Amino acid sequence: GRHSMLPRHMQRLGRDCIAHWNGSQVLALNSPVFNCMRWAGHYPWASFPLPVPVDFSTNWRLPPFFGPWRQFQNSNWQLDNFTQSSCFHLPNPNMKSEGEEPLTKKRRLSGQHDTSTPEEETNFVNQKEALCLSIAQNEDKHSSKKGTVKRHWEYFCQHSRTMKICENKETDQSNTESEAKFDFTVMSYNILSQNLLEDNSHLYRHCRQRLLIWTYRFPNILQEIKQLDADVLCLQEVQEDHYRTEIKPSLESLGYHCEYKMRTGRKPDGCAICFKTSKFSLISSNPVEFFRHDIPLLDRDNVGLVLLLQPRFHCKTNAAVCIANTHLLYNPRRGDIKLTQLAMLLAEIASVAPQKDGTFCPIIICGDFNSVPGSPLYRFIKEGKLNYEGLAIGKVSGQEQFPRGQRILSIPIWPKKLGISQSCVYEIKQQQKEENAGEKLEAAKLDNAQEIVITSEKLSSKLQHHFKLSSVYSHYFPETGIPEVTTCHSRSAVTVDYIFYSAANDDTATQPGGEDSFHGGLKLLGRLALLTEKDLWTVNGLPNENNSSDHLPLLAEFRLIER
Numbered sequence: 301g302r303h304s305m306l307p308r309h310m311q312r313l314g315r316d317c318i319a320h321w322n323g324s325q326v327l328a329l330n331s332p333v334f335n336c337m338r339w340a341g342h343y344p345w346a347s348f349p350l351p352v353p354v355d356f357s358t359n360w361r362l363p364p365f366f367g368p369w370r371q372f373q374n375s376n377w378q379l380d381n382f383t384q385s386s387c388f389h390l391p392n393p394n395m396k397s398e399g400e401e402p403l404t405k406k407r408r409l410s411g412q413h414d415t416s417t418p419e420e421e422t423n424f425v426n427q428k429e430a431l432c433l434s435i436a437q438n439e440d441k442h443s444s445k446k447g448t449v450k451r452h453w454e455y456f457c458q459h460s461r462t463m464k465i466c467e468n469k470e471t472d473q474s475n476t477e478s479e480a481k482f483d484f485t486v487m488s489y490n491i492l493s494q495n496l497l498e499d500n501s502h503l504y505r506h507c508r509q510r511l512l513i514w515t516y517r518f519p520n521i522l523q524e525i526k527q528l529d530a531d532v533l534c535l536q537e538v539q540e541d542h543y544r545t546e547i548k549p550s551l552e553s554l555g556y557h558c559e560y561k562m563r564t565g566r567k568p569d570g571c572a573i574c575f576k577t578s579k580f581s582l583i584s585s586n587p588v589e590f591f592r593h594d595i596p597l598l599d600r601d602n603v604g605l606v607l608l609l610q611p612r613f614h615c616k617t618n619a620a621v622c623i624a625n626t627h628l629l630y631n632p633r634r635g636d637i638k639l640t641q642l643a644m645l646l647a648e649i650a651s652v653a654p655q656k657d658g659t660f661c662p663i664i665i666c667g668d669f670n671s672v673p674g675s676p677l678y679r680f681i682k683e684g685k686l687n688y689e690g691l692a693i694g695k696v697s698g699q700e701q702f703p704r705g706q707r708i709l710s711i712p713i714w715p716k717k718l719g720i721s722q723s724c725v726y727e728i729k730q731q732q733k734e735e736n737a738g739e740k741l742e743a744a745k746l747d748n749a750q751e752i753v754i755t756s757e758k759l760s761s762k763l764q765h766h767f768k769l770s771s772v773y774s775h776y777f778p779e780t781g782i783p784e785v786t787t788c789h790s791r792s793a794v795t796v797d798y799i800f801y802s803a804a805n806d807d808t809a810t811q812p813g814g815e816d817s818f819h820g821g822l823k824l825l826g827r828l829a830l831l832t833e834k835d836l837w838t839v840n841g842l843p844n845e846n847n848s849s850d851h852l853p854l855l856a857e858f859r860l861i862e863r
Contacts, residue, residue, distance in 0.1 A: 448846055449839045455826040469826060482611050482619075482860040483825065484579055487530035488666035488799050490627070490787070490851035491521050492843070493537040493569035503789045503850070506841055514542065517848035522550055524847070528828070528855055532609075533574040534625035534666035540568045547572070561587040565601030571625045571667070573607050583608040583620060588648045590629075590641045597714060600629050600637055604645040604667075606652050611860060619661070619862060622653040626667040633703060635696020638670070638677055639688070639763070640714045646724040646765045662822045662860060663767055665800040668851070671697035673775040673783075673795055681800055682769055688713070689761035699794075711761045724765040770807070772799040772827050772856040784830035788842045789850045793833035799854050804861040821861055828855035 455469045494514045497504065504512055511517075525533065533556065538547060540562045548558045557577050562570035575582075588604035604626035611619055626645050629637050645665075653660040671677040675698030680686035688696075689711065694703025712722065721727050775784050775795055786797040804821035830852060836842060842850045 449831060449835055451831065451852075452829050453826050454829050456824060482613050483857060484531040484611075484860070485529070485855060485857045486532045486534065486623070486664055486666065486799060487525075487528060487853050487855045488534045488536075488625070488797055489525075489853040490536040490668045490797060490849060491538060492517075492849040492851065493539045493567075494542065495539055495568055496537060503791055504843070506790050507843055511843055511845065511848070517843065518542070518546060520846060520848035524853060525551070526554065528853060530855055531576045531579045532623055532664075533572070534623065535572040535574070536625070536627040536668045537569050538572045540570065543570075543572065557582060559585045559605060559607060561589075561603045561605045563601040563603050564589050564591045567601060570603055571605045571627055573605050573623055573625050575607070575609060575623075579612055580609040580621075581612060583610050584652065586648055586652055588626070588645055590644055592718070595715060595718060597637060597640060598718075600634075600641075602627055602629050602641055604641075604648070606645070606648050608652050608661075618656075619860060620655070621860065622649060622661055622663045624649050624663070624665045624667075626665075626669075628667070628669050628671070630670045632670075632697055632699035633694045633705060635677065635691075635693045636709055636713050638696055639680070639686075639709075640718070642669075642677065642681070643714070643720055643724045643763070643765075644718075646767070647720045647726050650725045650766060660767065660802065663769070663802045664822070664858075665769065666798070666854075668797050669697075670699065670796050672699060674698060678798075680763060680765075681798075682771060684765050684768060686763045687761055688763065709761075713763075722760055722763055724763065767802055769800040770803040770824070772801065772824060772854065773830060777832070782832050782834075785833050785836065785852075786830060786854065787851045788833060788836040790841070793836065793841075795830075797851055797854055799856050801856075801858065823859040823861055825857040825859055827857070828853070830854075 453469075454465045456465065494517070497512060533551070535547075538560065540560075543558075543560055548560070551558055551574050555576050555578060556574040558572055558574040559582075560570060560572045562568065584607070586606040586608075588606060590598060590600060590602045590604070592598040604624060606622065606624045609621050609623060611621065624645060626641075628641050631637070649663060649665070650660075653663055655661050665681075669677065669681075676686060676688065676691060676696050678698070688709045691709050692703060692705075693707050693709055694700060694705055696709070714720065719727050773784060773795075776782065777784065784795055785793045786795045787793070801824065802821045804823050807821070807823045839845070839847075842852070
């Protein structure tokens with residue numbers, strides 16, 4: 301009776317809700333809010349759970365209350381006993397929203413059919429978010445080392461045909477000519493635009509407010525960039541005013557040259573590629589706009605940026621490296637737009653990267669692709685081909701386990717007037733290439749052949765690209781099978797950020813399928829290890845005290861192999 305003014309489900313918390321977890325025992329709970337407790341390292345689309353061997357009990361108790369209801373509203377009710385090694389967060393695998401969809405459209409995902417009404421679902425999600433917020437606040441209060449999580453370098457053994465991770469970097473004794481080697485590091489980092497953070501504040505309810513202001517976040521981000529000291533930076537969600545007044549001047553003072561492309565719509569952020577002038581010189585900078593006013597499909601304002609860089613070292617050939625950076629559309633239910641944006645980026649790379657002998661120079665593609673490992677979009681990047689016949693639009697990125705709606709990708713996905721073929725190259729340049737190769741036909745035969753090509757392309761459901769790409773990261777820890785994560789906030793902990801590269805033939809770290817790469821290319825020497833979801837929640841997820849984005853920076857070291 302002391303808390304008679306409280307809602308019924310709040311009154312029950314103190315007496316009914318006891319959670320006990322012993323080995324593989326099932327959680328026995330009397331309140332639906334405990335659905336926010338999930339096994340650490342368990343992706344919603346994974347085929348196996350990974351339980352945490354932790355015994356704990358959680359006793360709920362409301363704080364002493366003597367004042368009016370409003371005072372209780374402003375108080376922080378928290379868990380009395382909290383085990384930091386456990387993992388609490390929402391079961392919704394959706395990633396950070398960029399405002400493409402109203403919040404009322406965000407659906408709660410589970411392994412069962414959802415029969416609740418929209419109002420009940422909203423209240424349910426709000427209850428879970430409130431629980432996760434209180435847990436995060438309690439964890440933050442009792443943590444002895446706030447926001448600190450260690451990441452280590454993984455070096456690949458160069459003299460093994462299987463991928464092995466070494467603790468220390470090996471010296472390559474096979475090549476004594478130092479001028480023939482060119483090693484460099486590349487970072488991909490979504491730094492979280494302040495504008496997007498504030499527009500999607502529901503994703504950061506687990507964070508203390510002072511950690512979310514830009515004046516606190518930027519020094520942390522800059523310090524992280526200084527410590528990792530990459531030769532090339534590929535940054536996403538770079539807010540234009542912050543770039544102009546703070547980010548660019550700061551990076552230029554560190555010896556970087558910066559190129560930037562802002563989004564074409566109302567969102568004031570974009571992509572930047574910055575490189576150390578002591579390591580590279582700029583050959584060309586090529587921005588890519590994915591918005592086309594004359595194509596209804598392409599009504600989104602995402603962008604990409606492609607640079608061609610000249611390494612500053614003496615070599616036998618005129619070596620160059622192509623660096624691309626992008627941030628694809630978030631919307632999980634618009635895989636058609638995602639694939640078209642990706643095709644536009646690949647077409648630009650194909651026009652920038654060719655060398656005089658007709659082969660491509662080494663290529664690195666970084667970015668936030670808003671797609672998970674193993675998804676059709678991910679497989680298309682790595683395998684170079686995708687048959688999308690019968691593929692549901694909502695399954696392209698793998699962001700949702702049970703995508704809403706079953707609309708199938710159209711054939712072809714994008715209209716002919718986009719000027720990009722199903723091989724992800726500009727059609728005009730493809731025709732010029734055929735002419736240069738001596739494949740000229742008589743006028744009548746040429747017209748007839750073009751008609752056949754156009755007809756066959758309209759009927760074809762097969763996409764392809766000409767780059768043989770590998771992923772720097774494996775996406776799972778080999779010892780445990782637990783997934784790596786690159787982003788972690790109140791609603792999600794998944795991998796969406798990648799560094800893809802054209803591997804050299806003798807690269808022992810290359811992924812399956814990369815063995816056929818053309819001569820020359822890039823050898824992966826090492827990478828900065830990623831973390832598990834459990835690791836990140838021990839420091840209150842992202843952003844936290846020391847990591848001021850909701851994404852982790854990805855970092856890899858390469859060696860340029862001359863052909």
